[in-house]
Amino acid sequence: MSELQRRPTLMDVAEAAGVSRALVSIVMRGAPGAAESTRQKVLQAANDLGYRADSRARLLRSSRTKLLGLSFSTAQPFHAEIVDAAYAEASAKGYEITLSAVANGRPEARAIETLLDVGAEALIVIAPTLGVEDLALHARSVPVVSLLRDDVGQAVDSVSSDDQAGIAMAVDHLVSLGHRRIVHVDGGTAVSSENRREAYRAEMIRRGLTPWVVPGGPGEEDGMDAGRILQADLPTAVIAFNDRSALGIMESFKAAGISIPANVSVIGYDDSHFAKLSYVQLTSVSQDAPLLAAAAVGRAVDRIEGAKSPGSVVRTPHLVIRKTTARAPEGNSDT
Amino acid sequence: MSELQRRPTLMDVAEAAGVSRALVSIVMRGAPGAAESTRQKVLQAANDLGYRADSRARLLRSSRTKLLGLSFSTAQPFHAEIVDAAYAEASAKGYEITLSAVANGRPEARAIETLLDVGAEALIVIAPTLGVEDLALHARSVPVVSLLRDDVGQAVDSVSSDDQAGIAMAVDHLVSLGHRRIVHVDGGTAVSSENRREAYRAEMIRRGLTPWVVPGGPGEEDGMDAGRILQADLPTAVIAFNDRSALGIMESFKAAGISIPANVSVIGYDDSHFAKLSYVQLTSVSQDAPLLAAAAVGRAVDRIEGAKSPGSVVRTPHLVIRKTTARAPEGNSDT
DNA sequence: TAGTCGAACTAGAACGATCTAGATGAACAT
DNA sequence: ATGTTCATCTAGATCGTTCTAGTTCGACTA
Numbered sequence: 001m002s003e004l005q006r007r008p009t010l011m012d013v014a015e016a017a018g019v020s021r022a023l024v025s026i027v028m029r030g031a032p033g034a035a036e037s038t039r040q041k042v043l044q045a046a047n048d049l050g051y052r053a054d055s056r057a058r059l060l061r062s063s064r065t066k067l068l069g070l071s072f073s074t075a076q077p078f079h080a081e082i083v084d085a086a087y088a089e090a091s092a093k094g095y096e097i098t099l100s101a102v103a104n105g106r107p108e109a110r111a112i113e114t115l116l117d118v119g120a121e122a123l124i125v126i127a128p129t130l131g132v133e134d135l136a137l138h139a140r141s142v143p144v145v146s147l148l149r150d151d152v153g154q155a156v157d158s159v160s161s162d163d164q165a166g167i168a169m170a171v172d173h174l175v176s177l178g179h180r181r182i183v184h185v186d187g188g189t190a191v192s193s194e195n196r197r198e199a200y201r202a203e204m205i206r207r208g209l210t211p212w213v214v215p216g217g218p219g220e221e222d223g224m225d226a227g228r229i230l231q232a233d234l235p236t237a238v239i240a241f242n243d244r245s246a247l248g249i250m251e252s253f254k255a256a257g258i259s260i261p262a263n264v265s266v267i268g269y270d271d272s273h274f275a276k277l278s279y280v281q282l283t284s285v286s287q288d289a290p291l292l293a294a295a296a297v298g299r300a301v302d303r304i305e306g307a308k309s310p311g312s313v314v315r316t317p318h319l320v321i322r323k324t325t326a327r328a329p330e331g332n333s334d335t
Numbered sequence: 336m337s338e339l340q341r342r343p344t345l346m347d348v349a350e351a352a353g354v355s356r357a358l359v360s361i362v363m364r365g366a367p368g369a370a371e372s373t374r375q376k377v378l379q380a381a382n383d384l385g386y387r388a389d390s391r392a393r394l395l396r397s398s399r400t401k402l403l404g405l406s407f408s409t410a411q412p413f414h415a416e417i418v419d420a421a422y423a424e425a426s427a428k429g430y431e432i433t434l435s436a437v438a439n440g441r442p443e444a445r446a447i448e449t450l451l452d453v454g455a456e457a458l459i460v461i462a463p464t465l466g467v468e469d470l471a472l473h474a475r476s477v478p479v480v481s482l483l484r485d486d487v488g489q490a491v492d493s494v495s496s497d498d499q500a501g502i503a504m505a506v507d508h509l510v511s512l513g514h515r516r517i518v519h520v521d522g523g524t525a526v527s528s529e530n531r532r533e534a535y536r537a538e539m540i541r542r543g544l545t546p547w548v549v550p551g552g553p554g555e556e557d558g559m560d561a562g563r564i565l566q567a568d569l570p571t572a573v574i575a576f577n578d579r580s581a582l583g584i585m586e587s588f589k590a591a592g593i594s595i596p597a598n599v600s601v602i603g604y605d606d607s608h609f610a611k612l613s614y615v616q617l618t619s620v621s622q623d624a625p626l627l628a629a630a631a632v633g634r635a636v637d638r639i640e641g642a643k644s645p646g647s648v649v650r651t652p653h654l655v656i657r658k659t660t661a662r663a664p665e666g667n668s669d670t
Numbered sequence: 671t672a673g674t675c676g677a678a679c680t681a682g683a684a685c686g687a688t689c690t691a692g693a694t695g696a697a698c699a700t
Numbered sequence: 701a702t703g704t705t706c707a708t709c710t711a712g713a714t715c716g717t718t719c720t721a722g723t724t725c726g727a728c729t730a
Contacts, residue, residue, distance in 0.1 A: 007451075007476055009686055020710045025688060035708060055452035056395040059684035061715050074415040084409040084438040091440070096449075099434040103419040105426075114431075116342075117390035118453070141342055234395050251614040277555050279586040344716055355680045360718060367720035370678060395685050 004315075017045035020056050028053060059119045065303050067301040068095050068300055069120030071111045073102040078270055078289065082147065084102055086124070086292035093301050112138060115288070119294070122300035124310040127191045128152065143303035147296045148287075149191055150312055158312040159302060161287040163192055165316040167199040170239045170267045170285055171207070173319055179265065179326040180209055185226040185249060187241030189216035196241060216245050223248020236264060236328045243268035243275045250282075250324070261326035265301040271320050281323035291315055343384040352380035362384035363388060394454045401430050403635055404455030404478035406446045406463075408437040413605055413624065414461050417482065418470070421459070428636050447473060460524045463487065478638035478645070482631045483622075484526055485647055492638060494631040496622040498527055501652040502534040504544070505574045505602045505620055508654055512542040513663040514572040514600065515544055520561040520584060522576030523552035531576060531604070551580050558583020560579060566591050570662040576604035578610045578619055585617075596661035606655050616658035626650055 010028075014021045019038060027042040028051075034042070045051075059065045068090050073080040083099065090097045098118055099285055100111040108129050116124055122143040128135060136155035138144050144156040153156050174182050184200040187193030197213060204211040212235065216226040223245035230238070231252070240246035246268035250260055256310050268275055271286030295313050303310070345363075350354045354373060361369050369377070381387075393526075394400045403425050407414040418434065422586040425432045433453055435446040443464050450458055457478040463470060470488035473479050479491040487493050509517050519535040522528030532548060539546040547570065548646055551561040558580035565573070566587070575581035581603035585595055603610055606621030630648045638645070 005476060010688095021686090021708060022688080022711080026709090028687085033708070036501055038708085052448065054395070054451060054454070054686055055449075056391050056454050057715090058393055058688075059686045059715095060389070060391040060717085061686080062624050063688095063715090074419040077415075080409040080412075080415065083436055087436065087438045099436060101422065101434060103422045106422050113387065114390075117387060119389070119684080139381055141340060221616075224479050224613060248612075248614070256616065277583075278559060279555075279583070279590065346716080356716090357680060357682095357718080358678085361679090364718085368678070373678080389716055392685090393718075396716080396718040398718095582678085649671085 004281040007054070008051045008056070010051075012049055013042065013046045013051050016049060017042045031311050063287040065121055066095050066117040067118065067120045068097050068099050068297065069100065069112075069118070069123045071100050071108065071115060071123070071125045073326075075125065076127070076301060078287075081289035082126060082293045082296075085290035086256060087132065088290075089090055089294040089297040093297065094100075095297070095301060109134070114240030116142065119305050124300055129191070135257050139310070143300060145296050145300045145303070146197060147292060148316070149264045153268065155310060157265070157299050157310040159283070159299055160312070160314055161292060161317050162314045163195040163200075166269065166287070167196055167239065167317075168284040169317070170269075171203045173283070173321065173325065174237045174239070174267070175207060175209075177237075177265065177325060178233040180328070181212070181235040182209065182236040182237045182239060183214055183230065184239045185214045185216040185223065185230075185241060185245055187245070188215060188222065190218040190241065193218075193241060200239060216241055218242055218244060220244050220248035220251070223250075224252045227252030231258070234258065234264060237266070237325070238264060239267045239269075241269060243270045243272045243282060246282055246284070247274055247280070248325075250280075261324050263329060264329070265324060267319075275322070283322045283325040284320050285317050286320050287317050339362075339408045342389070343386045343574055343589075344389070344404075345386075348377065348381045348386050351470060356420075371406055384479060396536075398508075400454040400456055401634065402433050402453065402455045404435065404450030404453070405432050405457070406435050406437060406443065406450060406460045408501070409410055409439075411462070413607065413622075416624035417461060417628045418632075420625035424629040424632040428632065430632070430636060434527055444469070451477065451574045456639050459631050459635055463635065464526070474645070478635060480631050480635045480638070482627060485649070490636050490645060492645040494627060494634055495647070495649055496652050497649045498530040499534040501604065501620040501654075502531055502574065503538050504652070504654040506535070506538045507571045508618070508656065508660065509600060509602070509663075510542060510544075511575070512660060514598065516547070516570040517544065517572045517574065517665070518547045518570040519564065519574045520549045520551040520558065520565075520576060521581055522580070523550060523557065525553040525576065528576060529552075536576060545596060551576055553579065554579055555579050555583035555586070557586045562587025566593070568594065569599060572601070572660070573599060574602045574604075578605045578617060580608045581619070581659075582609055582615070585615075593617050596659050598664060600660040600663070602654075603658060610655070610657070617662040618657045619655050620652050621655050622652045623650070 010021045010024050014024045024042055027039050070086055072083050087097050098120055102108050102111050102113045105166055124145045124147055127148040128146050133151040135144055135152055139155040146152040146156055146158040148160055148161040150158040186197045201211040214226045216222045227249040238249055244267050250266055268282045268284035271284040274280055275282035275284040342556050343485045345356045345359050349359045359377055360375050405421055407418050414614055422432050426600040435449045437443050459480045459482055462480050462483040471477055471488055474490040481487040481491055481493040483495055485493040485495040521532045536546040549561045551557045563585040571583055575584055581601050604620035606619040609615055610619040612616035
């Protein structure tokens with residue numbers, strides 16, 4: 001068949017249009033300094049040859065790469081939502097996103113190095129697992145924005161969701177429905193699990209209620225396990241670490257003939273795809289991925305364009321009330 | 336605080352070590368041609384300075400970039416599984432993966448161009464939506480491998496899963512359990528929906544059974560809708576387009592008091608995370624993401640390293656039998 | 671002793687863009 | 701006629717690598 005052909009360069013276009021390379025560069029970038037007539041001629045030639053600028057050369061030469069490095073994990077569906085939104089926000093601000101995934105045999109450190117190597121002007125790391133030291137190290141050469149985690153030291157920016165407020169909303173909602181026996185199934189070792197657990201404890205105590213934490217994890221199976229434990233001594237409401245855990249909890253309840261929300265109310269966290277399903281209709285705390293992504297991109301761009309000192313942006317989540325929460329059942333209002 | 340510092344270059348390392356740039360380049364690449372003693376000296380200097388090669392410059396200069404471009408969609412969890420596996424396979428073969436996502440306002444064409452611009456030596460596109468013409472156009476400059484779609488013309492490679500075989504396995508399994516009234520809820524306009532639908536038709540006819548297709552789609556809600564339709568005239572078994580659709584179908588059955596697998600058997604497709612959940616235990620056709628990814632990467636590398644003509648690899652899926660399929664209920668074996 | 675060889679190393683030209691500084695020439699003022 | 705200005709265009713340096721074609725020098729051969 002046809003053999004692979006070399007891609008055209010600036011030089012090729014310049015020759016075809018009968019001008020210098022520099023002028024072609026000017027036209028392709030849309031920079032001022034070219035007569036309209038020649039501009040057209042050059043664009044025509046470029047189009048005929050199917051010319052596209054080689055980003056390696058472009059990025060190498062220009063000090064500004066206009067590239068934002070984004071590291072995410074393939075294992076987290078929520079990250080995909082953020083990636084999606086980040087693309088939109090970045091291109092609105094005139095930046096490109098370059099991705100690097102944390103995958104099975106590919107640690108976060110590797111993902112970050114890759115981003116740096118291609119010339120990213122800033123790093124956005126979703127739920128970084130790196131230590132504060134390592135993050136600070138990278139922050140010496142490029143602005144670093146931590147997304148979904150805020151205990152990242154002085155050197156790096158953070159954009160996170162206010163877990164304290166999110167949990168408070170959940171508790172508040174339940175209390176206003178008359179619940180007092182409210183349990184929290186935590187996220188085990190997952191990122192933000194501790195934050196939410198402590199927020200729950202504080203909030204319960206603040207209201208004169210006794211905190212009651214059951215160990216869990218970020219997956220459906222973890223929720224299942226916790227649900228089975230709870231069946232022995234049923235609370236009137238459960239606040240799960242996330243939606244997937246909530247799903248597991250609900251499944252285990254359903255299997256035991258416990259009905260939701262008649263017998264027990266359940267609240268999830270993330271307002272994910274699952275929560276919205278018509279047969280789930282899970283009341284959930286929404287962190288709003290698009291908003292978080294926009295804030296992270298905004299922060300990164302600000303830092304690139306001059307803002308000196310890192311700061312932390314905290315977005316307040318909101319509660320999406322659906323069908324898994326209702327008034328507390330009667331005769332169960334003891335402490 | 337400390338201001339952003341320029342990253343060290345080959346030149347810096349060369350000066351620090353008291354050798355030429357070329358020598359440092361040799362050492363950093365692990366190429367032969369440097370005495371062990373100087374090699375150590377250079378590595379030491381590089382380490383002290385925190386030197387990392389700038390991949391833009393490296394890729395620009397070397398004809399071989401050893402880069403595989405991978406385009407995926409943020410909306411498909413299954414793609415994430417493939418990305419994960421592709422990383423592992425690529426690095427085993429000495430290649431790097433560069434990602435580009437198809438996201439909300441970011442069409443596939445854009446994702447592909449980005450990959451080309453950074454110098455990918457081959458393109459792996461997961462479930463391409465581009466026309467055969469456009470794919471062929473790109474294939475003129477670089478090998479293109481289509482993953483999960485096989486009607487892509489002569490110019491591009493394809494790695495796909497044998498839908499025909501997968502559906503046949505599903506039908507076979509059900510027939511062996513005594514089912515005759517087997518319905519297929521299709522995937523609507525989704526990729527491979529048509530393949531599976533036609534495979535189902537052919538397979539049913541081949542066995543002297545009458546095909547029965549209900550329109551559906553790739554999501555849970557689509558399954559729900561189809562499930563509701565089916566309740567009026569219940570089949571003994573359902574083959575869903577994918578796991579998510581199967582989940583929706585099962586939910587709608589459960590809500591109507593129809594029990595699975597006692598009254599109806601259900602088979603999904605993808606053997607996703609959901610199918611494996613302990614409270615789902617969905618019998619499902621597995622396409623085996625790691626195997627598909629490995630085949631695609633292998634194909635891409637083969638083409639890069641000399642294989643002239645594109646070909647298509649078809650992997651045979653396998654059926655994972657769990658708890659949603661059982662013997663057909665008695666007295667329901669009419670046509 | 672001179673010649674050959676190979677290992678270790680280096681200078682300088684790529685790669686394909688952008689950027690700086692300057693050339694060119696038409697239009698206008700003096 | 702001369703100088704000034706401005707828009708338009710270009711030559712050549714540059715980004716940080718890799719690659720090509722040497723050079724250098726000690727060891728070995730004849």
